[in-house]
Amino acid sequence: MKPAAFDYCRPASIDEAAAALASSDSAKVLAGGQSLVPSMNFRISQPSLLVDIRDVEGLDGLEVDQDGVSIGASVTQSRVMNSDEAYSAVPGLRRALRFVGHLQIRNRGTVCGSLAHADPAAELPALAMAAGARLTVRGPQGERTAAADGFYLGPYWTGLEQSEIITGVCFPAEAPGTVTVVDEIARRSGDFAVVGLAAAFDLEDGSVGGARLVSFGVSGRPQRLAAAEEAVRGFHAGAAGDGLYGAAYEDAADAVGDIHASGEYRREALGSLLVRTARAVSASNGGKAGAR
Ligand SMILES: Cc1cc2nc3c(=O)[nH]c(=O)nc-3n(C[C@H](O)[C@H](O)[C@H](O)COP(=O)(O)OP(=O)(O)OC[C@H]3O[C@@H](n4cnc5c(N)ncnc54)[C@H](O)[C@@H]3O)c2cc1C
Structure with missing residues (x-):
């Protein structure tokens, strides 16, 4: 059409x-x-x-400093994915972007466009929540900032007013001892996730001291997993995963069913994805090598 x-x-x-x-x-x-x-x-x-907005002056900046990675509204996903500086400051960006569509899509699609579009199965909104990113928004009343955590209200629905523009986003630099990972289950490479997880684990001597865990593709918006964030404390590579699996399953009580998977499948797959990811990150003992 x-x-x-x-x-x-x-x-x-x-x-x-x-x-x-x-x-x-x-x-x-x-x-x-x-x-x-x-x-x-x-x-x-x-x-x-x-x-x-492609020609709007001042929206094409990709800046990396000790505070993190600042990404202007017209910066493409490929540009961020290919930046080694961005990867070393916020490794989660490349880890999320490799799942976003295909090269041709990332060459035109923007990071901020994905954050604004708010597809419930998109990787970047979930990463932004897990990593504690902040959006800069310009509207008729001037400029404001908004935390990504709390910005997502429902499918394709954010705290953005119709007349507001996201002018940029800042992902804070990953702290020493934190490992940020993104993993998902999709039918084919490049498809939207059927079930996905963005997670920032704080590691202490090979155990998880705390974590920010966000599901995507599971319910109508990216969602913090409150029970799993409690259950994951003290988790280590040799730990039984039953408690963590059960907590994620409970967190995903509003999982949706569609032609790709039932809600029950999504709840079970999320639990398994979380246990697998927590094991891999704990086993890496804070090293980035084991992080997906
Ligand atoms: C075949 C295919 C596969 C894809 N697979 C994936 C995938 O696996 N994962 C994934 O996350 N995405 C996927 N996408 C979507 C892709 O990532 C898009 O690029 C992204 O969702 C939107 O970015 P955009 O810059 O293209 O925004 P646009 O398409 O231009 O805009 C999307 C929406 O956001 C609004 N918007 C855009 N920028 C701003 C802004 N700065 N301020 C306010 N509102 C704004 C627009 O008004 C519009 O409503 C796929 C797309 C295609 C075509």
Whole structure:
């Protein structure tokens, strides 16, 4: 199918972009177009105006310093994935991005576009929650920052107002002793996850001292696993995984069923994925080599 008729603008400044977005209730930001354009072709989305942000000055920065990795709204997923500096500061970024679609999609798709789109099966929103990332948002009232944890409200639904633009995101540098991993089960390489886990483990002498655990592809949004975060404390490579498995299973009580898998499958697979991941990370004793 072809999209419904729409207007298009390509502003050069964030002020112009914000004004264009505020000019219509159904205007939308166009970033890489890898999710928006297919949804327009299927007429799931029918924006009256596309505000293309690729030429907006100041949104193409990829900066790495001791605080972490700051990624502007027009920075592609490939650019971040290929940056060795970004990998050494926040290894989870490359670990998540290798699962995102295929090369051609990552070459156009943006990190911030994925965070804004909020597909419940997407890797980056879950990673952003596990890693404690903060988004910078520009709207008619000015600029604000928002923690990724708390930003995701439901399927394709965030705390972003229609007239707001994510101008960038900052992933804090991974602390010494922390290992951030992303793993998933998908039908084929490059497909969205059927079940996924983003996790930041704090290791102490080969045991897990604490963790931020976030599922994706399981329920209607990326979700912190509160019971599993308690159960994983003290976990080590030789520990029985039953308690941890059971906690993740309970956390995933609202797992959804669809044509790819039942809710019950997702609950069981999440528990297994978590135990497997916690074992591998504990066995690596804080070394990055064992981290997936
Ligand atoms: C075949 C295929 C496979 C894919 N597989 C995966 C996968 O496995 N995992 C995965 O996570 N993704 C996958 N994707 C999606 C891909 O990662 C997209 O690039 C991403 O979800 C959206 O990024 P984008 O820059 O293309 O955004 P766009 O498609 O341009 O926009 C998506 C939505 O976000 C809004 N938006 C974009 N940027 C901003 C911003 N800065 N501020 C406010 N709103 C904004 C748009 O208005 C729109 O509503 C796949 C896509 C395809 C086509």
